[in-house]
Amino acid sequence: MIDPVDSLEKCLAKLPGFGRRSASRAALALVRERQRLMDPLIDALAEARRSVCCCSRCGSFTTVDRNPCDLCTDATRDSGVLCVVEEPADVVRIEESGAFRGRYHTLGGKLSPSRHMGPEKLRFAELADRVVREGVTEVLLALSTDMDGDATAGYAAEVLRGTGVKVTRLAFGLPADSGISYSDPLTLKRAIANRIPQ
Ligand SMILES: [Zn+2]
Secondary structure: OOHHHHHHHHHHHOOOOOOHHHHHHHHHHHHHOHHHHHHHHHHHHHHHHHHEEEOOOOOOEEEOOOOOOHHHHOOOOEEEEEEEEOOHHHHHHHHHHOOOOEEEEEOOOOOEHHHOEOHHHOOHHHHHHHHHHOOOOEEEEOOOOOHHHHHHHHHHHHHHHHHOOEEEEOOEOEOOOOOHHHOOHHHHHHHHHOOEEO
16 A cells, blocks of 8 residues: 555554554545545544643533633533543533533543553542532542442542542443443433442
8 A cells, every 4th residue: 555545544543443444444535535535534633633622620622712611611500519530531421311410520541550540640639629619519420330440439539538528429230341431321321310429
């Protein structure tokens, strides 16, 4: 394959959901259909690169001209309940389920000794700060159901202990060893409705 197409294929193959074969098909489709596929993709990438950033308050994705994000500034949402997630993608999943009307806090990952992910790399300090400053009464931990998720939940509860806030966790029922991203809306809705004390 000629070099530029080969490079394109390699870039695409790094994306989640792409295998080598699908990356190759996508790359060929892009060079074949410049106007219909490649030009809009180039524009969308440039725009996303320019305008998408992380919300200074919750850490989820937003745009530079809407920071804090719409979820943080929406006055109809319950500011008493803060849902703690690992990644911005988890916020999207929970919003899709329609089961939560409070606010969010994104940690930026989960604790993981094997991947050298210590608490100093996650947004725990900001979490404790927000709980106090925003008068939060309940923190709902919506973390993965694997060992790292458990450790992260335990650490978050420890960090929040002094604040007196009620800490809850999603009910069991989420698939074991999975994150929010893999849960379907109905399962997520049930897990939120039946949340349990941490
Ligand atoms: Zn926000």
